[in-house]
Amino acid sequence: MSREQTVPPPSTTTDGGSGRGLSKRTLGVPSLVFMIIAASAPLTVVAGGIPSNFAVTGNIGIPLSFIVLGVCLVLFTAGYAAMSAHIRNAGAFYAYIAQGLGRATGVGAAWVALISYNAMQVGIYGLFGFASASFVNGKFGLNIPWWVAALVGFVIVGWLGINKVDLSAKVIGVLVGLEFLAVIVFDVVAFAVSPEGFSGAGLAPSSLFTAGVGAALAFSMAAFMGFESAAIYSEEAKDPTRSIARATYIAVGIIALFYAFSGWAMTVGTGPSQVVGQAQEFGPDLLFVFLSEHGAVLISDIAQVLFITSLLAALIAFHNAVARYVFSLGRESVLPRGFARVNARHAPVAGSLTQSAVALVMLVVFAIAGTDSELGVMYPVLTFFTWLTNTAAFGLVLLLVLISIAVIGYFRKHDSGYSVWTRVIAPGLATLSLGTVFVLIVVNFNVLIGTEGFSPLSWILPALAVVPGIVGLLWGLRLKKTRPEIYQGIGFGGADDTSA
Template structure:
């Protein structure tokens, strides 16, 4: 589920080429390594928390237990908006890619919004079923994605028009004036790696499964994307990769595949590009529905959202709610796109670009906050953890991620491709962070009007208060 959210083929074909094109920085491969180190440090404190706070609230529960219930609910509201933004934004790219597939392979013209609604139906059906059904479907798709990207990597390395070198990994090729934009782009490839904790209620061994999945995801994502980005530099040539990415976008990958494989194999790669997006949609949908259930179960949202069904305890109410919200946003963008100057690219330039960057900003902010929550919680509850786990790793991760949050806000006009004076340059980041303020106010109101509900926040279904947190 975690790797599916990362969407390997989407990141390599779409995200990496966009990173080269927009930033004109060669050090994209090194950026994945740098972020991998930062997020591995984050995972140290995150995993220590997950072994002690075994509820499906993840960010929300961890912040509540570390920093207090009011910050915890603030984190929950940011998480709900961020994950929804990521999930719904991906429908824009999914609709575009599916419509393009129908046009190029079958010569059939289908509106992007119709394709997006088709994906919406599939996601909705999988969402109201137990996680094992989604996992089986996504497992097959992700395995095929990895295969396609590995084939591309080795064809690109074998082509290497300028020879094999370490281009892309030199510090001077990353740490330039555009490093902030590069890291802001690359961090989106990791989004979802922390979502393993959301499935605490549905795994056999919550204490160890979450920790292993989180560290495994960080390592796999960092190494795989660094290697693939370097392969792209080799395949296009260090002097041409930026120019070619700006000109051809995802076509860089499929053109390379087409140079060595038959047409049907390239078309299969295009199909898997679409299923890669579908896999990410399902994964983020599952995260949102479980957040809603966790909050409702603890009294922070209406109780009907806690409704689950079946042996696998699928969060049916949360799933239906997320689907309804996605439908509303899709309809709004479908109507708005009807009169766009470029209706074909409209869902990519607006729905996908705007919302996924909003989601990435919110999730990075949550990771920074969670790092400081781990610092506080583990200081109160050391239980054999060393200084590195309790202090050093969470502190470094929190500071680094905080700097990254500021960088994303500053670089937001670059990330979304808007002119400096556009109102959306500050409105979109506000959509990511303002829910935290609203959530905090809601929690304070709840504390005064319903102390019993407030007491359950951050403690799963129980109302215990072992740490004496009363904020």
């Protein structure tokens, strides 16, 4: 048996000395599924992501893109879920890559994950602030700045982050349920209207696989971000050996089919020949304009409120993810041990407060920078939200590729009893397919962030995710030489390798 398998974590305390850890056996499969779907933000994707994809790419086959990517992620989940039965660690990507590709690589992946999850969470504040302020100002004749509305969300997210995780799960469960209801209402109305008849154009391969397919897939991939987050809660799940895999499969299936169906409904409701033009004219307001015209203003208003709460649910989900990554790195002394501190509610309070501090600093920076911006009211969407969330998608898809390779590496070293499909073929196919998506994101990054031609942002923003990963790799190698006792615990802290 190799040293990689048998070396225990350097310490089993998880909070800097008190002996308290994260909540045990708190989250069941339904709670995990809701946490995953909340990060994906269904109403945000249907109201914002899908129209934006139609508008930018001009591709009518957007609904089919979710099915194609869903297949890729099912391939990924086969090995990822099998690995989750053996590794229970709040720093999911970090631990998986550390045990599959080596500890130093795991540290590099941890930095990429921290940057990416933080970028996704903080970027959403831009859209949340804009949508909240626009709705309140329009209804009550006020003039609240976007950053004031964002700060209200910041307080709610921060408070939930230092409470028990099951409280966040309950809040998210309600919000996600309401999101689904709102989208289903839109879908029903869209199919009832169908100005050009019942058309399957949105699901036709000939519609998707055109010149704009690369950008379309890159855009659609962002809609799945957060699907992998069940493993982050593996130390708090009731039955981590089974529930992580089940929750991930269920969430991927629901997300892919629901987005495909709702995107198809949008093409039918507006008409395949009109959907691109309508999306370009109205953007994220397309769904709400449609409901106002074919339903009632009240229904549209309710959908807009749920759009805002959809963003709030995503903020909560990604905040929890970052807090647990910080906790995991602190527990293993890759970060100072103080970052592993939890409170009496078993919440990773140090990680939560750290993420809140990062978010607050970024909010202040973008609020000040936007004061003199020529972009006007759309500034928080066109910069804060677009720049950061696409940077996050870049980093997270890169990690998905590394995880797929790590699955193969992990099961080469462990006698697991899994089939060759689970150990090699599925993760190999996932590496190829997700690697292709990653290349498409790189090639189309200027399109994703809304710049034309060559722009320094096209390489500066991706570098924000990649450079910390390289620094983390070098830091891991330094720990190997200077602090071997810490290095040996990387990726194993607080999580038993049950196959060892």
